[in-house]
Amino acid sequence: MKLVKLLAFFLLISSCGNKDPDQKIPWGSKAPIYTTHAAAMERSEFLIDQGYEFFYDDPENPLLFHSQKGGTLGLVFRIDGELIQNVKDYFHAPQIHESYPDMVSFSCFPKEGIEVKGIFLVYSSKIAIQELEFINHTQNAVAVEMIPFVSNPYRTFREVDKHGDKAIQFLHEKYPDSWSLNQGIPYEDSLQNTWFFSEKIGHWGSFSSFDGEMARPSFGFDLNRKSSHQIFGRAYDKGERLLENGADARIMVSSPNDPRFILTENSPIWGSPVPSIDFAGLFRLELGNFPKQVSLKSLSLIYYNLNRSIGDQLRMESPLPNQRIDFNAKKEKNFQFVKGIKSKTTSDGIQISWQALPGSKSYKIYKRTYPENGFYELLTEVQSESFEDKFDSFEGYYGYIILPVGDFIGVHSEEVFTFPKADFNSWLNNHDMSISSDHARVIATILPFDLSSKNSKKVRIGRRIDSIDHKSINLLNEVQNLLTLDFEPYWNYNKELFANVPSLSSRNEEVLLLYKSAWNMMRQVMYPPEGRSPYNYYVFSREPTWGWGHGGQVFHESITMLAYAFLDPESAMNSQRVFSDRQYDNGYINYRTGSYLDEIIEYNGQLTSSAPWYSWLNWEIFKITQDREFLKEMYASSKKFYNFYISERDADGDGLLEWGGHAILESVRDALVAVWDEVGWPSNFESIDLNCMMVMEAKALENMALTLGLQEEAAYWRKDHEKRAALINQVFWDEKNGFYYNVNKADNSFTFKTENDLKRDEIIGFLPLWAGVADDAKARRLVQKLTDKDQFWRKFGIPSLSAADPFYNDKGYWNGPVWVEWNYLIFKGLKDYGYHQEAAELTDNIAAVMISQLKQNHNLWEFYSPDEDWAGYHKTYIWAGIINRMLMDKDKR
Structure with missing residues (x-):
């Protein structure tokens, strides 16, 4: 009925x-x-x-x-x-x-x-x-x-x-x-x-x-006290994504030699207004909250998640300040905590009761005085399931936790407070x-x-x-x-704004909703001129917000402008002007730029820039907008930026460039990179990715000069990128494996510490397709490796590292997940070399996981698993919007 x-x-x-x-x-x-x-x-x-x-x-x-x-x-x-x-x-x-x-x-x-x-x-x-x-x-x-x-x-x-x-x-x-x-x-x-x-x-x-x-008070912190002995780490394996409230987890630190005092997830953090456990599965604890008489030579740490019923227990010996300690939360261990807590406040105290816990021998009652203390002090130990505390009224309030004792790992209860x-x-x-x-x-x-x-x-x-x-x-x-x-x-x-959006040939409703979603998200992260920025600019996300994702623009995020410019050409051009407006006289552009931010990271005497997707972006945006005034501005700025890179990123003067400044940040691939983590620091290597980028920068400068009628300058840029392309094929290509790799800066070999340790099949080895430097024979070898299902041709896109590499983790960071904007570069390379079917299949594979995640959580993510229906770590992420350019260009020949 x-x-x-x-x-x-x-x-x-x-x-x-x-x-x-x-x-x-x-x-x-x-x-x-x-x-x-x-x-x-x-x-x-x-x-x-x-x-x-x-x-x-x-x-x-x-x-x-x-x-x-x-x-x-x-x-x-x-x-x-x-x-x-x-x-x-x-x-x-x-x-x-x-x-x-x-x-x-x-x-x-x-x-x-x-x-x-x-x-x-x-x-x-x-x-x-x-x-x-x-x-x-x-x-x-x-x-x-x-x-x-x-x-x-x-x-x-x-x-x-x-x-x-x-x-x-x-x-x-x-x-x-x-x-x-x-x-x-x-x-x-x-x-x-x-x-x-x-x-x-x-x-x-x-x-x-x-x-x-x-009832819970707000999480505690003290900005007036500098951190004296903070430890931090992950509460989950690296492949996990935590979307739960931090209140669903508990952390306890105690000294086995002195059980009188403990710290919990409610103990305040010093120097930062952050909770002990955040939404990303990270935790931090300020050990300075312990009374001075507590020795930190030997500590016990317990982590437990109530929703997932997983936990871990660690023993630490003399932890150092800012030491990282990762839990490996599993279900195997026997954790127990009391439930069914009831409390009643009276005029002169509090009455607390709880359900009996099978196997419990006794219950320790710990008490904390708010807001004075960050530690919990053992008040008493009882055998019954109830307790009453008497106290005089005062300006603060008390918190109580119950810790069961038995042949199990005891986890403290939720905290009971004396306020109504x-x-x-x-x-x-x-x-x-x-x-x-x-x-x-x-x-x-x-x-x-x-x-x-x-x-x-x-x-x-x-x-x-x-x-x-x-x-x-x-x-x-x-x-x-x-x-x-x-x-x-x-x-x-x-309606009028989004009427500018090109229509798709696809009539698949789910694809069209992905297309609509990406346009909405890209537009949403735009801010108007404010602060130090005379132009509109973007952030990575506006809800939720996290520090570096809300600070301002970076070149690699601006690849998204190659889609966004079809929606609002003027806004896309102005976003690029944010960079040129802050440019130094020597051509340097800082790493991240926003309305209230100029992130300049000096490292070993060098200023960190961002990966050089600048001239190329300016040229590609001009191709959409056809605004010659923009082209004139950006040609002058792009020349200066190119010359900065050439002069500052070729330490050995051999015509090939290496990453500089804080090289890991500058390279974009800033964590869990096979070569960075297991071989050496990026500035030790001539970089295949950086040199491909510089080929595309010079090609863009040539096209700009030709459009502006500057024939002699165009010839100069053409000679420049042709020379670099020849060097790339001479130095970085490995005929045996049919792939491009970084090389040792000292001798241009594939060996740094151990023989051929630089021969790691990373996504950067496909950038010669995007840069157009591979001849047809090399391109066929690259596509052969790319379409190998055991390596890169995975269910939901191209991973950042070959699945055959032992460092591969489909839910890691730069050692496995699908980064949509890097997949776009390969997509573009496939199209340029005539591999249209492969480019279309790649687009469909990425769209499939993005659509599935939109169905589940209605969001667009920083990256996606190539193997499973999974996404991480940050959501509402601007560069996921480049999928729209792939959808637009998929059927073009």
């Missing part, structure tokens, strides 16, 4: 007007669509910038607009007294009707006959607006309670208060990571929020937990009063209204974020005006 009703509602939905009349079929659960949204470039700013990831098809959660650090906006409904909270409870699950970088429209049926049409617009970096239109298709009037909430697992909200009858104000904190602090990038850490509504607030509350879990707790879900089921809690993780309100039969009602919710220093006596009036904002101009702007 329900199936019949669902079919009827499908027909009903299809008859309802969408915002885009050209888009008829909505995208339901697991559609391969990118769902992160941030403000349009012209309404964006760097210092305070909040984006959101739309979670619309997770059955175990409500409808959410999620952010990693800025707070998640959620929606719950109560209709005729029935609470409808998670997507699995909906009569018809949400569907997306249209999606652009800054806005999305969707619809759902929380209950049979009650439709909700939604629009979410990130109006600016500081303001987001939601509109929900409720439509009653039934024959009866219904009582509706719309229950919006904002939650934040990152840090608690502060100073929550209702203002008037249509707004709630609060503070939240959003701290930069250590990289951003070290670079001196400005930031706003304390932010005021105005959460405003078109309807009058009914009951409202702030809650210390979402669903009854123990209140949970959101309990309030949802008994909401006849308003609650205000300190250490608030959730804030919620009820917007009640009646909806008569066959009628509809629109409700709007907005959120504005400002610096805590921003003062305005008319702030509420300012935001209330946004509740009548007309959305139509914003839809029309996006």
Whole structure:
């Protein structure tokens, strides 16, 4: 019967007007669509910038607009007294009707006959607006309670208060990571929020937990104390990707010789505003939190993840400051911890009880004084499953953890605190009063209204974020005006902008959604001119943000402009002008450039630049834009940059270049590189990849000069790249293996430490195809190796290292994963040599894993596994957008 009703509602939905009349079929659960949204470039700013990831098809959660650090906006409904909270409870699950970088429209049926049409617009970096239109298709009037909430697992909200009858104000904190602090990038850490509504607030509350879990204060840190003895490392194998909240894991450090004191994941970090365990599976602990009497000569470390039931235990002898220690978390070991903890605070103390743990001989109770101490001190050891502590009131609060003792590895319990707790879900089921809690993780309100039969009602919710220093006596009036904002101009702007995008020959809906997703993401990461940048520029990601991914531009990321320029030619050209604007008189361009960043890395007396994809990019962008003024500017800048590389990266003067500065960073391949890790530092080698890049730089300069009518200069550049191409084939080609390799700078051999140790089949050996330096015979040998399924022709693309190499790891970094922009270079080389079928197959293989990941998590990733349906490590990553150029050029001859 329900199936019949669902079919009827499908027909009903299809008859309802969408915002885009050209888009008829909505995208339901697991559609391969990118769902992160941030403000349009012209309404964006760097210092305070909040984006959101739309979670619309997770059955175990409500409808959410999620952010990693800025707070998640959620929606719950109560209709005729029935609470409808998670997507699995909906009569018809949400569907997306249209999606652009800054806005999305969707619809759902929380209950049979009650439709909700939604629009979410990130109006600016500081303001987001939601509109929900409720439509009653039934024959009866219904009582509706719309229950919006904002939650934040990152840090608690502060100073929550209702203002008037249509707004709630609060503070939240959003701290930069250590990289951003070290670079001196400005930031706003304390932010005021105005959460405003078109309807009058009914009951409202702030809650210390979402669903009854123990209340947690914000993670601790102390910026006034320099790290004295921090250790760090990974909590998982290198091939793992952690997407869980750090609160799902526990770390404990103790001295076997002195069990009186322990540290946990809640112990504060010194010098950096970061938690002990982050979202990438990395941890750090400040051993300086131990009292001075505790010896660090012998320490026990325990790691345990509650969700995966995996852990590890290590013994450390006299760990050094900044020593790396990696856990190898597995299921084999027997870890145990107490569950079912209940607590009750009284006027003079706290009562704690828990479930009996089979096999436990006793329970150690540890106590921490907040905010004074970072350590936990043994209070007592008990045999029963309850404990009571008496204390006098004071300005701080106490935390307690329970450590079971037995023939197992004991893991400490979740921490119990002495401040009052209140949970959101309990309030949802008994909401006849308003609650205000300190250490608030959730804030919620009820917007009640009646909806008569066959009628509809629109409700709007907005959120504005400002610096805590921003003062305005008319702030509420300012935001209330946004509740009548007309959305139509914003839809029309996006339609007109994306009308520039070339159409694909493919009619495969999933490919088209990947294509749309990549355009949305590329546009979304653009910022307008700000700070030291007179031109628009990009970052790698706006939500989530991480230090170096939010600092500014790098040449290798700018390869994405070869797709993006079709969407907004002027913006792509201006992005390149960001580099030329900061260029030194000697031609040097710094490694990373943003509105508040000039990352200049000096190493061994040399300045680190970025891999020389500059002249080539400028020429390729000109081919799209045909802007001669841009060409003139960039020709002058490109010449200077080329001459800088020639003069600074040929230490032995033999005409072949090696990486310089911090050579690993400059080479792009900056971690887990077979030759770098197992043979030697990059500047010891004449580099096949760098010299191929310089061939393409000189070819681009020749084309620029010809276009500008500079015949003599064009002849000079032609002679330059022809000479370098000849040297590449003379020095780097190995006839026996049919491949190009780096060579020892000292003697141009393939041996550095041991015989032929430079003969590692890395992706860089295929760049001569892209650079056009291989003759047809060499090209055939390269393609033969490339299409060997045991080496490079893998299920989901070309790995960065041959799968036959013992250093290969499909989920590593530069030792296996598929980097889409490097695959684009090989794709282009295949096309140039006439291997169109192979280029098309390569595109299809990469698109397949990108589509699958979009279905699973609606995101575009830094890299992908060539062998499994997997992606890592960072998401919302600009250079994944180059897939669109591959899709555009796939069928061209």
